[in-house]
Amino acid sequence: DIRLTQSPSTLSASVGDRVTITCRASQYISDWLAWYQQKPGEAPKLLIYRSSVLESGVPSRFSGSGSGTDFTLTISSLQPGDSATYYCQQSETFGQGTKVEIK
Amino acid sequence: QVQLEQSGAEVKKPGASVKVSCKASGYTFSAYYLHWVRQAPGQGLEWLGLINPGVGATRFSRKFQDRVSLTRDTSTNTAYMEMNNLRPDDTAIYYCARDRVVDGTSAYLTFWGQGTLVTVSS
Numbered sequence: 001d002i003r004l005t006q007s008p009s010t011l012s013a014s015v016g017d018r019v020t021i022t023c024r025a026s027q028y029i030s031d032w033l034a035w036y037q038q039k040p041g042e043a044p045k046l047l048i049y050r051s052s053v054l055e056s057g058v059p060s061r062f063s064g065s066g067s068g069t070d071f072t073l074t075i076s077s078l079q080p081g082d083s084a085t086y087y088c089q090q091s092e093t094f095g096q097g098t099k100v101e102i103k
Numbered sequence: 104q105v106q107l108e109q110s111g112a113e114v115k116k117p118g119a120s121v122k123v124s125c126k127a128s129g130y131t132f133s134a135y136y137l138h139w140v141r142q143a144p145g146q147g148l149e150w151l152g153l154i155n156p157g158v159g160a161t162r163f164s165r166k167f168q169d170r171v172s173l174t175r176d177t178s179t180n181t182a183y184m185e186m187n188n189l190r191p192d193d194t195a196i197y198y199c200a201r202d203r204v205v206d207g208t209s210a211y212l213t214f215w216g217q218g219t220l221v222t223v224s225s
Contacts, residue, residue: 001165034211036148043198043215044140044148055213091210092150092164 002026004088006095014103019075021098023066023088031067034089037082038097044087048073078102105129107137107199107216114222115189122185123219125199132180133157136202138212139173139184141195151197153208154182189223196220 003026013019023033031051036044046055048064051071061076075082083102088095110124125137139151152163154173161173167186175182182199197219200212 036212038148043200043218044212045215046203046211046213049203049209049211087148089148089210089212094148094150097147 002029002090002093004090004093004095006086006088006098008098009096010099010101012101012103013078015078015080017078019078019082019100021073021086021088021100023071023073023095025069025071025090028068029090032090033064033066033071035062035064035073036087036089037084038087039084047086075100105201105214107201107214109197109199109216109219112220112222114224117190117223117225119189119223120185120187121189121221122183123197123199123221125182125184125216127156127180127182127201130201132175133177134205136208137175137182138200138202138208138210139171140198140200140212142198142218143192143195146195149195151184153202155208156182157206186221189221191223191225194221194223 005024033051035048038044047058052064063074085097085099087097106128108126113121133156138153151167154161156175170187172185199216201214203209203211203213
């Protein structure tokens with residue numbers, strides 16, 4: 001089974017900062033990776049699929065990259081509403097999540 | 104607009120079964136796979152399985168294949184997740200979520216239900 005390992009588990013950054021979250025797969029997965037944002041009390045929201053394709057309606061400050069086993073989610077300029085937990089996903093496997101807090 | 108409306112919270116005793124519904128609207132029900140994902144309190148996301156509403160075919164996570172069944176009723180555009188032999192560690196929010204692609208599965212989940220809290224406690 002494929003395992004996805006996210007880092008860091010938690011990060012704290014200021015509004016306007018560039019934030020990067022990484023996701024490492026235990027084996028080659030090409031570009032079959034998605035990223036979700038989940039705010040407390042809400043269902044997850046798809047941000048990016050196929051590693052780098054932005055879902056419709058998602059702000060352009062979110063971007064994804066990577067292929068093979070190493071992937072990144074970048075928020076180019078952190079906004080107050082971006083405080084959430086972010087998950088990577090490959091098929092039936094999710095990463096453990098990265099909680100993003102605003103300083 | 105696409106909506107997935109799930110049934111209300113449930114409280115069950117260990118060993119019991121629970122059946123959660125997910126009523127779809129705003130799109131062609133049979134054309135998009137539905138996935139089920141759960142989230143224990145304070146924990147991450149865990150995939151349970153999927154159903155092709157068009158033909159009723161299912162696929163499950165190995166962890167749940169012996170205790171979970173997925174069905175659908177095309178006359179009411181409703182999907183169901185039933186879990187048997189519940190344990191306290193099955194306490195979680197259970198979500199249904201629609202796949203992004205038509206007539207197949209990408210596992211990219213674009214629309215989600217509001218979630219159903221299932222509590223298992225004696």
